[in-house]
Each structure stands twice: as structure tokens, then as C-alpha cells.
Amino acid sequence: MKKGCKYGTHRVIEPVGILPQGAKKISNDMELYSNEILIDVKALNVDSASFTQIKESVGGDVEKIKERILEIVGERGKMQNPVTGSGGMLIGTIEKIGSDLEGKIDLQEGDKIATLVSLSLTPLKIEEITDVKVNIDRVEIKGKAILFESGIYAKLPTDMEETLALAALDVAGAPAQTAKLCKENDSVLILGAAGKSGLMCCYEAMKKVGKNGNVIGLVRSQKDADLLNELGFCHNVIMGDARNPVDVLNKVLEVNNGKEIDISINCVNVTDTEMSTILPVRDDGTVYFFSMATSFTKAALGAEGVGKDVNMIIGNGYTKGHADLTLAELRENQELRKIYEELYV
Amino acid sequence: MKKGCKYGTHRVIEPVGILPQGAKKISNDMELYSNEILIDVKALNVDSASFTQIKESVGGDVEKIKERILEIVGERGKMQNPVTGSGGMLIGTIEKIGSDLEGKIDLQEGDKIATLVSLSLTPLKIEEITDVKVNIDRVEIKGKAILFESGIYAKLPTDMEETLALAALDVAGAPAQTAKLCKENDSVLILGAAGKSGLMCCYEAMKKVGKNGNVIGLVRSQKDADLLNELGFCHNVIMGDARNPVDVLNKVLEVNNGKEIDISINCVNVTDTEMSTILPVRDDGTVYFFSMATSFTKAALGAEGVGKDVNMIIGNGYTKGHADLTLAELRENQELRKIYEELYV
Ligand SMILES: NC(=O)c1ccc[n+]([C@@H]2O[C@H](COP(=O)([O-])OP(=O)(O)OC[C@H]3O[C@@H](n4cnc5c(N)ncnc54)[C@H](OP(=O)(O)O)[C@@H]3O)[C@@H](O)[C@H]2O)c1
Ligand SMILES: NC(=O)c1ccc[n+]([C@@H]2O[C@H](COP(=O)([O-])OP(=O)(O)OC[C@H]3O[C@@H](n4cnc5c(N)ncnc54)[C@H](OP(=O)(O)O)[C@@H]3O)[C@@H](O)[C@H]2O)c1
Numbered sequence: 001m002k003k004g005c006k007y008g009t010h011r012v013i014e015p016v017g018i019l020p021q022g023a024k025k026i027s028n029d030m031e032l033y034s035n036e037i038l039i040d041v042k043a044l045n046v047d048s049a050s051f052t053q054i055k056e057s058v059g060g061d062v063e064k065i066k067e068r069i070l071e072i073v074g075e076r077g078k079m080q081n082p083v084t085g086s087g088g089m090l091i092g093t094i095e096k097i098g099s100d101l102e103g104k105i106d107l108q109e110g111d112k113i114a115t116l117v118s119l120s121l122t123p124l125k126i127e128e129i130t131d132v133k134v135n136i137d138r139v140e141i142k143g144k145a146i147l148f149e150s151g152i153y154a155k156l157p158t159d160m161e162e163t164l165a166l167a168a169l170d171v172a173g174a175p176a177q178t179a180k181l182c183k184e185n186d187s188v189l190i191l192g193a194a195g196k197s198g199l200m201c202c203y204e205a206m207k208k209v210g211k212n213g214n215v216i217g218l219v220r221s222q223k224d225a226d227l228l229n230e231l232g233f234c235h236n237v238i239m240g241d242a243r244n245p246v247d248v249l250n251k252v253l254e255v256n257n258g259k260e261i262d263i264s265i266n267c268v269n270v271t272d273t274e275m276s277t278i279l280p281v282r283d284d285g286t287v288y289f290f291s292m293a294t295s296f297t298k299a300a301l302g303a304e305g306v307g308k309d310v311n312m313i314i315g316n317g318y319t320k321g322h323a324d325l326t327l328a329e330l331r332e333n334q335e336l337r338k339i340y341e342e343l344y345v
Numbered sequence: 346m347k348k349g350c351k352y353g354t355h356r357v358i359e360p361v362g363i364l365p366q367g368a369k370k371i372s373n374d375m376e377l378y379s380n381e382i383l384i385d386v387k388a389l390n391v392d393s394a395s396f397t398q399i400k401e402s403v404g405g406d407v408e409k410i411k412e413r414i415l416e417i418v419g420e421r422g423k424m425q426n427p428v429t430g431s432g433g434m435l436i437g438t439i440e441k442i443g444s445d446l447e448g449k450i451d452l453q454e455g456d457k458i459a460t461l462v463s464l465s466l467t468p469l470k471i472e473e474i475t476d477v478k479v480n481i482d483r484v485e486i487k488g489k490a491i492l493f494e495s496g497i498y499a500k501l502p503t504d505m506e507e508t509l510a511l512a513a514l515d516v517a518g519a520p521a522q523t524a525k526l527c528k529e530n531d532s533v534l535i536l537g538a539a540g541k542s543g544l545m546c547c548y549e550a551m552k553k554v555g556k557n558g559n560v561i562g563l564v565r566s567q568k569d570a571d572l573l574n575e576l577g578f579c580h581n582v583i584m585g586d587a588r589n590p591v592d593v594l595n596k597v598l599e600v601n602n603g604k605e606i607d608i609s610i611n612c613v614n615v616t617d618t619e620m621s622t623i624l625p626v627r628d629d630g631t632v633y634f635f636s637m638a639t640s641f642t643k644a645a646l647g648a649e650g651v652g653k654d655v656n657m658i659i660g661n662g663y664t665k666g667h668a669d670l671t672l673a674e675l676r677e678n679q680e681l682r683k684i685y686e687e688l689y690v
Contacts, residue, residue: 007624007651009591019590019620021650121650150652173649245364246354275364279352283665289641296634296641296659304518304662305366305466306352307495312659314641317649320628 001099004033008148011123013077020078020148021121028077028123030144034100037107037147041092044119044139045166050081050088051137057083066129069139073126080120087119088137089170090145091162101149114169115145116152116323136163154323160330164337167344168326171197173315174290175204175329176322178265181286182208187261189252189280191242192268193217193234194224196344197290201265202233203329203336214256218242218276231335242268245275252280266291274298275306283309290315346444349378353493356468358422365423365493366466373422373468375489379445382452382492386437389414389464389484390511395426395433396482402428411474414484418471425465432464433482434515435490436507446494459514460490461497461668481508499668505675509682512689513671516542518660519635520549520674521667523610526631527553532606534597534625536587537613538562538579539569541689542635546610547578548674548681559601563587563621576680587613590620597625611636611660619643620651628654635660 004010008020011027020026032038046054046069058064073079080087094111107113115122123146131140147153154169156162174197182188186209192198194217205215217234219225225237236255240247252261260282266273271293278287278299287310289299299312330337349355353365356372365371377383391399391414403409418424425432439456452458460467468491476485492498499514501507519542527533531554537543539562550560562579564570570582581600585592597606605627611618616638623632623644632655634644644657675682 005591007591017589017591019647019651021647022620117650117652118646120646152649152652244362246350246352246362275367289659292642292645294641296639296644297637299641299659300637300662301463302364302366304497305462306364307462307497307663308661309664310661312661314634314644314657314659316653316655316657317645318652319654 001032001034003035003100004148006035006149008121008150011146019121021118024076026077026123028073028125028146030125030146032096032098032146034098035149036098037094037101037151038096039090039092039113039115039145039147040095041090041124041141041143041145043091044079044141045088045090046079046119046137046139047081047084047086047088048137050084050086053081053083055134060134062132062134065132065134069129070126073124078119078122078124085120087122089166090115090119090122091156091166092145095144107155112156113153114156114166115147116154116169116172116318117147122146122151152318157327161345163345164330164341165327167196167340168200168330169323171200172322172326173317173319174265174267175200176319176325177288177290177315178204179208179325180319181263181288184208184210185212186263187214187216187256187259189216189218189261189264190234191218191264191266191273191277192291193237194219194227195267195269198267199233199336199339200326200329201267202228203333206233216252216255216261218248242273242276243270245279248276249279261285263288266294269293271295272298275302278303278308278310278312279306281308281310285310287312288315289313346377346379348380348445349493351380351494353466353495356491364466366463369421371422371468373418373470375470375491377441377443377491379443380494381443382439382446382496383441384435384437384458384460384490384492385440386435386469386486386488386490388436389424389486390433390435391424391464391482391484392426392429392431392433393482394429395431398426398428400479405479407477407479410477410479414474415471418469423464423467423469430465432467434511435460435464435467436501436511437490440489452500457501458498459501459511460492461499461514461517461663462492467491467496497663502672506690508690509675509686510672512541512685513545513675514668516545517667517671518662518664519610519612520545521664521670522633522635522660523549524553524670525664526608526633529553529555530557531608532559532561532601532604534561534563534606534609535579536563536609536611536618536622537636538582539564539572540612540614543612544578544681544684545671545674546612547573548678551578561597561600561606563593587618587621588615590624593621594624606630608633611639614638616640617643620647623648623653623655623657624651626653626655630655632657633660634658
């Protein structure tokens, strides 16, 4: 067996020398390198933006969706939508582990996993598309994929539905980073607190800050406020629009004894919410952007514009142990699990 | 005197309720609020992107540049180019300090300052444009401006030319953050090491990491490599393209005993350099993006794609003491000062 690059550059066909994610075309030859893992793929969970684009471009016709997906993977060697640039994740069974990795990782042949690196960089070969579940962006296939040495994955648990585990794993970075950032007695603002990632962040923040801390959840509907209050996932719930920084600031000060907060965590899915995330935070506090709608320049220039010396972090989808922590939350709290089952399964 | 909002929202005319930077129009009425500062303005240093846009839109005619600037400030109450959205900074003398701030800040009437918050949020009234220095984007005026309570500024030093101080203050965030991040014995990669901000970062990193640390400067020309080597501002200089992450990684490993580095600092002025900044950094290391060409999603998804558990920071243009630290560098090191004088004065 030949040994490949940890990051998969050995499979990049065009343009040569760059990483697989940025490449136009990668090799989906299923002959294994010694530091790769071969996966027998069962289903693709296509990124929502990508799936919507494909669906709309073919007028919702399932057979044409199948054709388009086969075409993309045929051309590029990976399921990366050329319009949106995005991928998704896959579920499958470990078929073979390269000789350099065998025994050195916590995987064995036959294990069922979800890949946590994007399909936009994963070599994929589709033999047949067996089904398309249009309402959950899911494509069932017969096929194979390759995981590089640097690729991250999660073993699928046996004590919960696959779709439940996937929904949680999709946002696993957020609660895991929250757990790393929050300390006892901290005051924490979570924007988009009742969303998929927001809920998990609230739950985790409550555990970390303890009863003398202050977890403040921002939502924009009474329904979501009621939900969070019932669950007891926040010390204080405030209602407002995350695009209105001054209003958010005032409401935060109101429920935090007039004091600026230690940490803010942005889990909102719309643009122009940078300043609401920055403004309520004290000097030397931490601003964590999980939202992919964050603008780098708006955050950098905005903080300078209001003279805020805050530590602004780009939400990394990955941190060690993020999958385990997230699945543990669902096991630990039956109410959280129930809501996730209702909304995302 | 009435008291205004610390962030200047009391002067926003349209749309009401948002911060001055995002506003279409703000009030440049020069009647002072009790927590504002009135500045007698001498010159505007218009942001380079903005100045270029205006210059080109009027075919380089100086009289028309003047007209266009008067028109923008007349309409918006601030010198924010509606096309680029950007501003710049100003130089002037403190004319009056609001009663709520008097004695509480380190300014006195008559002090000469540069504002370090953008012109894109600064109320400005121009009486007359006296000169336009086209080659340095500088507009000399008679006029007044307002600094809000949250506004940051630097007193202009008397021991160096104004243009020298301004050039350094423009990038003050970078060396100050470098000083905060780097510790003794750290290995640090600086991308764009011979640029305006890169040079300052190298100098500051060398001081912090000490002789057992490793400051690695990435440049793309032999001329810049020679410059850094002569100055002794890096332990190791490497040459390469910051858009080629695998090449950068390999070159970094070569000069760091095969080990990944602790910190990387991106001071490059082009797009698509996120992965070169992320890839060489060790797990739990720090990635600092000062470059405004950084894409939030490329950084977030890129780090996940290669399974890197790194702390990624959005370069905040402001941190406490950044102006003093930066001016001190120029006083401390005559060679640095000479280069700055040659290139930027
Ligand atoms: N960094 C990563 O690796 C990573 C991974 C996955 C997702 N993400 C990003 O994280 C973000 C959130 O994802 P998610 O799955 O948690 O989304 P989600 O379930 O749709 O949650 C978003 C929440 O934000 C709320 N919201 C929207 N606009 C608002 C406004 N103007 N003011 C206040 N609240 C508002 C929504 O409330 P309504 O229901 O009232 O609209 C919803 O509760 C997305 O941007 C996503 O791209 C990042
Ligand atoms: N966060 C903030 O508050 C703030 C404030 C000011 C500036 N900035 C940003 O910081 C960045 C740098 O500013 P600056 O004033 O230091 O710019 P600069 O003086 O132009 O320096 C940029 C350096 O990057 C190098 N470079 C460009 N492309 C490269 C490549 N592909 N590979 C390797 N090196 C490359 C350039 O080398 P060549 O000379 O060979 O092209 C130059 O030395 C800009 O993006 C700017 O917007 C941020």
C-alpha cells in the first residue's frame, strides 16, 4: 500500500497542489492508501443549501435529482455542489482500514459511522442511488467513500435513532466550544437560543456557569421564550431582533444588573447580527461566532468602531470530543432529546 | 448639555435605532453633548479603497474630488464613501471636551490627536477643503468633527513626523495583539512578514518569544527575504505563496524541526490564504487573522475539513494600549523607523 498525504492532497487531480476541498476534481479511485479508510456508504445527508439548489434547478423531479447528483460526483469525484460549494455528511460502515492506521484509531471494520468532515472534500463513488428522501435532504445509495487520515468521524450510537444522532452531530462544534469557554459564575448571552445549536449551547452553558452564573437566551418569538422558560435552559430569556444591537444591549443589561456580560455566543442563521454579539460584552470578554452568516469585516471593523477590546473567535466546527459531548447531552436530558426528536427526526 | 449615547446612536438620523457606522445619515450639528469631544479638524486620511474610487469616478480631477467629498459629507453627515462603505481617519486639535468627560480622560483642549475610529461613523462638518494630496489620499480641510464617548484616539507624538505616526497607527492592532498572544519559547509564523503590519508583528514577536523561540516570516520575494534577514526580525525567513497551504506547511516544518507551530498571524492583503494560516498550527494552537481579506466561512469550514482543533481569532483593530505600543516600537528600533520612513512617509 502506498502512503498518502494526511490531508488528502495525493488525490487532488485539478488544480494540483491544493487541498481537496478547494479542488475541482479529486480521484475517487477506491484503491486504498495506507493511511486512508474505506467506507461502505449507506446514505448522504446533503447540505441543505446544496440540496435546495439541486431540487429547484430540476423542478423537484426525483429522477432528475438523482441524475444531477450522479453527474456531479462523476465529474468531481466528490459530492460538492458547484453552485453552493457545499457538501454535507455521509453514513456508512467501515469496510477497510489502511495498514498505517489499523490498531491506532478507535475504529474497527464493521463499525457504523458518520463522517464529520464535509462531503465537499470526500472521495466518493456512487454505484446506484436507491432512494431520495426529499423532505430531509437525504440520498440513500450503494457506493464507497474514502476518509483521509485527518478526517473526523463519529461512531453512531446504538441507543438512539440515526437521524437524531445526525441532527445533533451537525451542530456538535457549538456546545463543545461553549463548554470550553464558559466558567463558573460567568454571564453568557446566547443569540438564537431556541435554534438547533442554540438549545445545546444553553444547556451546556447552564451546566458550566452554575447557579450564580447568568445564562441569557435571546429569541424573537414568544413561543421560543416559553419553550426556554419551561425547559429551564436559561436564567433569563429576552425577546428581540439580533439585528438591533442597541435594543439587545439594553435588554441584556436589564437582566444582568446593569453589567456587561463575560461571553456571547452567536447561533443565529441570518446576516447583520455581529454588533448585537459584540456590544453587550465587557472589555476582555469573549465573542464566539458560530453562525456561518458572520461577516469577518463587519466584526473586525465593528468592534474597533465601538472601541471594544474583546476576543472574537471564529466558530470552528471541530474540537476534540465534540461528538461525544453532544450525544451525551441527549442522553443526559430527556427533555432536550424529546425536542430534538420532535423537530429534527 | 444633554448627554448622548456612549456609542453615538443619539446622532443617527436614518435609519433610527442602529449604530452610526451602519447609518445612511447622521447629525453633524456641532452643538456638543456632555459625553462628546469636539475636534477642530486639520486633515482627513481617506481610506485607500474609498479615495481610489472617488478619484477614478471623477477622472482624477482635484476640484471634482473636492466637490464629491463635500457632497458625501453634506448628504451623510460623515465621510463614508457610499460605494466602498469605508471611511479613514482624521487629524485635528481638541477644541472642547464635554462636561461629563472633562478630567476623566487623558485629553486636554489643545491636544493634537488622530482618531482611531473610522470616519465612517464620525460626525463631520467641512467648511472648506484647502488641499487634496492625491498621492497620499490626504484631504486638508477647515472643519469640525465629533468623537463619541466610545471613540478611540491617539495623541500625536511630537518626536516624529505626523505621517510616520499615522502609518504606524493604521496597523496598531496587529503588533499589540501579537504582543498579547506570543509567549516565551513560542514558535510563530507571520504571513506577509515584510508588509506594513507584518514587520511590526515580527519585531514584537521576536521580543516576546526570546532566543529559544522561533519567529518564522513568510514572504514572496527575495528582496523581502533579504530585508528581514538583514534586520534580524525573524529567526527564519521562508519564501512562498500564502495561497498554497501545503507548500507553506512543508516549509514551516522544515525550519521548525518538523514540528507544527504554536501561533500563526496572517498579515497578507490577498484572499484565499486561510488554509496556509491554519494548516501549520498545532492542535490547541492559535490562528490570528489580521487580514481584512479573510473569509469567515473559509476559515471555519477549512479548519473542520482538516480536523484542526485550533483557536481562530478575528483581528480586532483595537486593543488597549495599541497606539502607545506601536509608537514605542518606532522609537525603540531605528531600523524599523527608517524603513517606515522610506516606505510610508
Ligand atoms: N461553525 C459550524 O461548524 C457550523 C455548523 C452548523 C451550523 N452552523 C451555523 O450555525 C447557525 C445556526 O445553526 P442552527 O442549525 O442552530 O440554525 P437554526 O436551528 O435555524 O437556529 C437559528 C435560530 O436563530 C433565530 N433567529 C433568526 N433570526 C433572528 C433574529 N433576527 N433575531 C433573533 N433570533 C433570530 C431563529 O429563530 P426563528 O426560528 O424565529 O427564525 C432560530 O432559533 C447557522 O448560521 C449555521 O450555518 C455552523
Ligand atoms: N484588522 C484591522 O484593524 C486592520 C487594520 C489595517 C489593515 N488591516 C489588514 O491587514 C492586511 C495587511 O495590511 P498591511 O497594511 O500590512 O498590508 P501590506 O503592507 O500591503 O502587506 C501585505 C503583505 O502581504 C504580502 N503578500 C501578498 N500576497 C501574498 C501571497 N500570495 N503570499 C505571500 N505574501 C503575500 C505582500 O507582499 P508583496 O509586497 O510581495 O505583495 C505584503 O508584504 C490587509 O488585509 C489590511 O486590510 C487590518
